[in-house]
Amino acid sequence: MRIGVIGAGAAGLSAAYDFARAGHGVTVYEAAPFVGGQASTIEVGGGRLERGYHHLFTSDNAILEIMDELGIGESMRWIPSSVGIYTDHEVYRWSTPIDLLRFSALSFRDRIRMGMVAKKLQRMKDWRALEDITAAEWIRENAGASIYAKVWEPLLRGKFGDRFESVAMPWFWSKIQTRFASRDRLGREKLGYPINSFDEVFETLEERIKSMGGQVYLETPVTNVLVEDGAATGLRVKHPDGTETEENFDLILSTVPSFAFPKLVDLPETYLKKLGAVEYMGAVVMILEMTHPLTDVYWMNIADHEVPFLGLIEHTNLMPKELYGGSNVLYLTNYVERQSELFLMSDEELLEVYAPWLPRFNPAFERSWITRVHVNRVSAAQPVIGTNYSQHIPEHQTPVSKLFLANTTQIYPEDRGTNYSIQMGREIAATMLRGG
Numbered sequence: 001m002r003i004g005v006i007g008a009g010a011a012g013l014s015a016a017y018d019f020a021r022a023g024h025g026v027t028v029y030e031a032a033p034f035v036g037g038q039a040s041t042i043e044v045g046g047g048r049l050e051r052g053y054h055h056l057f058t059s060d061n062a063i064l065e066i067m068d069e070l071g072i073g074e075s076m077r078w079i080p081s082s083v084g085i086y087t088d089h090e091v092y093r094w095s096t097p098i099d100l101l102r103f104s105a106l107s108f109r110d111r112i113r114m115g116m117v118a119k120k121l122q123r124m125k126d127w128r129a130l131e132d133i134t135a136a137e138w139i140r141e142n143a144g145a146s147i148y149a150k151v152w153e154p155l156l157r158g159k160f161g162d163r164f165e166s167v168a169m170p171w172f173w174s175k176i177q178t179r180f181a182s183r184d185r186l187g188r189e190k191l192g193y194p195i196n197s198f199d200e201v202f203e204t205l206e207e208r209i210k211s212m213g214g215q216v217y218l219e220t221p222v223t224n225v226l227v228e229d230g231a232a233t234g235l236r237v238k239h240p241d242g243t244e245t246e247e248n249f250d251l252i253l254s255t256v257p258s259f260a261f262p263k264l265v266d267l268p269e270t271y272l273k274k275l276g277a278v279e280y281m282g283a284v285v286m287i288l289e290m291t292h293p294l295t296d297v298y299w300m301n302i303a304d305h306e307v308p309f310l311g312l313i314e315h316t317n318l319m320p321k322e323l324y325g326g327s328n329v330l331y332l333t334n335y336v337e338r339q340s341e342l343f344l345m346s347d348e349e350l351l352e353v354y355a356p357w358l359p360r361f362n363p364a365f366e367r368s369w370i371t372r373v374h375v376n377r378v379s380a381a382q383p384v385i386g387t388n389y390s391q392h393i394p395e396h397q398t399p400v401s402k403l404f405l406a407n408t409t410q411i412y413p414e415d416r417g418t419n420y421s422i423q424m425g426r427e428i429a430a431t432m433l434r435g436g
C-alpha cells in the first residue's frame, strides 16, 4: 500500500516506521524544517537541546522500547532529579519525603496530610471512578483548602490558566502515578534523558524510514486531504518552492492538532463537535544560555500568582553543561492561551517581563550572566482534559474512510508526552494495517 502521514513528530514518525517495516510505501509530510515536532531541538554550544525541556519517567516503556529497537537504547541516562517549589516568597526543596516534612510553608499537620493524600492517589488504580470530578474539587475535599490554596491551585492555574477549575481528576491522578513510578523505595525520583538529546530518537527514525524506501519531506505542509465518495484518496501538498501537487494514497494518518484538522478536510458535524470540545493551552518557553547557574535544582515549581512564569527548569542541573559548550541552560516556561499577551509578545518584551524576577531565585543574579536567549511558542502544547473525557475523545478512524487521526487529545488518562505519542502512533499503525 501507499500510506501518507501528515506530521513528523513522535506519533507520525513512529507510525511511519512501522508502516515501512511492514513493507508498505510510506511518505511523511512535515510543515516545519525539522523533525520531532514539539520534542524537536535547536543547536546550543555545539550540542542539541529541546525547544521545550524534555525528560522521561521510568514507566515510559514505549519510547524506551523503540530506542532499543533502533539500537540507541544505550543513549539513555537515568539521573536523580532535584525539585524545588517557590511559594510565600521562598524557595523550598521538594524532592523527597524528608523535604516534604520540612516544607514549612504548610503547617506540620498539612505536610503529613499532603503526603498521605499523595500516597492514597498512588495506590488508587481505578481512575474511572474519578472521571466526573475535577482535580480542584477532589484536592479541596481530600487535602483541604489550605494545601489546595498554597500548593495545587497556583500550579493548576499556571498550567491551565483560567481553565484550571475544569481540569478533571484523572489528569492529576495520572501525573501522581507517573511521578511515583519514577521513585525508588526512599522516595528519590530518577528522570531519564537521552545523552544525545531527543533528536537522536527522531533523526534515527527518519533515517530508518528512508533506509526502508520511505520518504520524509520537510517544509512540505499538507494543505488538503483529497476525498472521493467518502474515502480519502490522497493529499495536496505544498513544496518548499511554492508549487503544489496532489499525491495518491491508499491510507492516510494525520497527526495535526484537532483545531488544524478541519482546515484540511470536510468533516461531519458530530465529529467536528468532538474535535472542538477539547481546548489546548499554548506554551511559551524561553531558553537562557548563561555563564552561571541560577539555582541548584532541576525543576522549580512556581506556586505564586505574582511571578510571571510557571516554572524554572535548569537543564544543566540534570545534564552536564559540557554538552552545551559550557553554557548553563535555563528554561522559563508558561502555559498560556494562544491569544494571550505573553504568547504574542516579542522575545525582547518577554525577557523584560521575566528577567526582573530572577534575583528572587538567586540574589547574585546579574543580567550579564545571560549570553543568549531563545524563545519557542507552541500552539497545541497541552490539551485541557475535562470531566468524563473518555466520552468526548474523537475516534482515530475519522468519518472519512481511509483517513485516521492520532494527536495528543486522544491520549487519556495519561498526560500527553513523547512516550504516549509513540505508543499511540504504533498502535494506530497496527490498527490501520489490520483494516481499520
Ligand SMILES: Cc1cc2nc3c(=O)[nH]c(=O)nc-3n(C[C@H](O)[C@H](O)[C@H](O)COP(=O)(O)OP(=O)(O)OC[C@H]3O[C@@H](n4cnc5c(N)ncnc54)[C@H](O)[C@@H]3O)c2cc1C
Residues within 6 Å of the ligand: 006, 007, 008, 009, 010, 011, 012, 029, 030, 031, 032, 036, 037, 038, 039, 052, 053, 054, 055, 056, 220, 221, 222, 223, 255, 256, 257, 260, 283, 285, 333, 378, 380, 381, 406, 407, 408, 416, 417, 418, 419, 421
Ligand atoms: C513545553 C513542553 C514540554 C514538554 N515536556 C515533555 C517531557 O518532559 N517529556 C515528554 O515525554 N513530553 C513532553 N512534552 C510533550 C511532547 O513533546 C509531545 O506530547 C509530543 O512530542 C507530541 O508528539 P506528536 O507527534 O503527537 O505531536 P507534534 O509533536 O505536535 O507533531 C505534529 C507535527 O505535525 C506537523 N504539522 C502540523 N500541521 C501540518 C500540516 N498541515 N502538514 C504537515 N505537517 C504538519 C507539526 O509541524 C508537527 O511537527 C512537552 C511538550 C511541551 C510543549
